[in-house]
Amino acid sequence: xASLFSVHNGFSTLFWEATWLNDLPLKEVFPDLYDxxxxxxxxxxxxxxxxxxxxxxxxxxxxxxxxxxxxLEAVYEEFIGWLEDFVDWKEGRDSVEWKDSEEKxxxxxxxxxxxxxxxxxxxxxxxxxxxxxxxxKLDVPFKIKAFGWRLFRDxxxxxxxxxxxxxxxxxxxxxxxxxxxxxxxxSHLFFSCLVVKNIWSEIANWVGKGDRVDVECLSNFMxxxxxxxxxxxxVRKLGVVWLATTWIIWLxxxxxxxRKDEWNVNNTVWNIKHLVWRWSFCGKITxxxxxxxxxxxxxxHFLS
Ligand SMILES: [Zn+2]
Numbered sequence: 001x002a003s004l005f006s007v008h009n010g011f012s013t014l015f016w017e018a019t020w021l022n023d024l025p026l027k028e029v030f031p032d033l034y035d036x037x038x039x040x041x042x043x044x045x046x047x048x049x050x051x052x053x054x055x056x057x058x059x060x061x062x063x064x065x066x067x068x069x070x071x072l073e074a075v076y077e078e079f080i081g082w083l084e085d086f087v088d089w090k091e092g093r094d095s096v097e098w099k100d101s102e103e104k105x106x107x108x109x110x111x112x113x114x115x116x117x118x119x120x121x122x123x124x125x126x127x128x129x130x131x132x133x134x135x136x137k138l139d140v141p142f143k144i145k146a147f148g149w150r151l152f153r154d155x156x157x158x159x160x161x162x163x164x165x166x167x168x169x170x171x172x173x174x175x176x177x178x179x180x181x182x183x184x185x186x187s188h189l190f191f192s193c194l195v196v197k198n199i200w201s202e203i204a205n206w207v208g209k210g211d212r213v214d215v216e217c218l219s220n221f222m223x224x225x226x227x228x229x230x231x232x233x234x235v236r237k238l239g240v241v242w243l244a245t246t247w248i249i250w251l252x253x254x255x256x257x258x259r260k261d262e263w264n265v266n267n268t269v270w271n272i273k274h275l276v277w278r279w280s281f282c283g284k285i286t287x288x289x290x291x292x293x294x295x296x297x298x299x300x301h302f303l304s
Contacts, residue, residue, distance in 0.1 A: 004097045008090040010045035015060075017041065020094075021086060030079050032072055035132055035149065037061040044094075057083055069146045128218035134225060139236040139283030140243055147250065148243050151186065152217060156250070159184035177257040189253060190246055191215045195265075202269040203245050207231075207299055228303070236283050237303040244275040273299075 005013040005020040013020050016027040016034050027034035034040070039047065039061030048057040057080075067076050135148050150156050159174045160183055176184040178195040190196065192215040204211050209227045214220040224242040248271050255261035277295045280302055287302050295302050 006095045006097060007044050007086075007088065008092045008094050010089070010094065011043050013044045013094045015039070015042055015044045015047050020044065021082060026079075026082075029082075030075060032070065032075060032153075033060070033062060033067075033079055035136065036063070036066050036070070055087075055089060066142065066146070069143065070149065128222055131218045131221050131225070134235075134239055135221075135243075137236055138239050138243065140240055140279050141282070144243055144247055147247055148239075151190065151246060151250075152221070154186050154217070156186055158186050158189055161186070177253045187215050187217065190217065190249055191220055196249060198265050199249065199268055199272070200245065202265065203241065203272060206269075206273065206296075207241060228300075231300050231304065233300060233303045237280070240279050240303070241272075241276050241299075244272050244279065248272045248275060 003019065005018045007013050007020050016037065017025050017040075019025050022029065037060055042061075047060055048055055050056070062076070067073060131152060132149070135145055135152065138145060138148075147156075154161070159169060162169055163174060174183055176182050176188055176193055178189070178193050182188050182193070191200075191213055197213060200213060201211050207227075208231075209224070212223065214223050221239065221242055225238050228238045228241070248268060252261075252263050252268055252271075256263060273296050274292060276299065277292045280295065280299075286304075290302060
């Protein structure tokens with residue numbers, strides 16, 4: 001169904017993106033690890049080196065701490081297992097075979113079938129795939145990106161998810177921690193809850209954005225992203241308001257859920273603005289030494 005790379009010296013086979021170790025590219029078998037790897041589009045040979053006649057893999061552009069924060073240790077173990085099993089190094093350049101043709105050589109017919117199958121099986125790329133790439137680029141602490149990633153992948157421990165995993169929660173406690181009116185799913189808690197919509201609407205008003213609310217997480221992220229892009233906000237700042245808003249909503253929710261903390265929309269909105277101001281000093285900044293007060297009057301100016 002696709003081209004299959006046969007690794008010899010590993011210099012011309014893409015480590016994550018090509019099909020060489022098994023029937024699928026590693027980025028499809030281990031998408032979570034691919035998301036956080038800093039070494040994309042590099043060859044197999046670039047991922048390690050020879051030491052006293054033995055091949056030794058490097059770190060694959062992955063940080064142990066990030067793997068731990070995202071609870072990917074088991075996935076990582078499996079990934080390493082796959083790679084340690086690979087011993088087929090040979091002299092000379094890597095070669096490509098077409099799995100579709102019986103003779104394993106390139107023919108126009110096999111190429112045609114390959115593209116046809118691609119279209120049938122995979123369809124067009126998801127228009128929101130870009131969101132993941134944008135998220136990892138942002139100038140915010142890693143902990144926050146990890147939170148955003150879990151929200152994108154619907155892996156935050158909201159009540160719906162806990163219930164689906166069979167964790168016992170009393171039925172009367174499954175409702176949204178804010179409105180107590182709907183099942184607490186991730187899309188309700190962060191986007192469609194009427195209480196939370198007030199917070200989004202204040203933030204939208206603050207930056208001069210229209211009040212449209214997309215209840216699907218990635219579409220919502222991209223909607224805000226496109227708004228900030230149209231305002232010439234820097235690439236590394238494009239998602240910070242969105243992340244600050246969802247992160248503070250999550251903290252307020254946890255306080256209300258576990259400690260019965262008091263909260264209100266005004267304080268929450270203020271906390272979001274304060275956080276965006278603090279993060280505006282992460283990474284390269286073009287306007288140093290501005291106060292929270294100045295920032296709040298014209299946030300787009302300081303993020304651009
Ligand atoms: Zn609600």
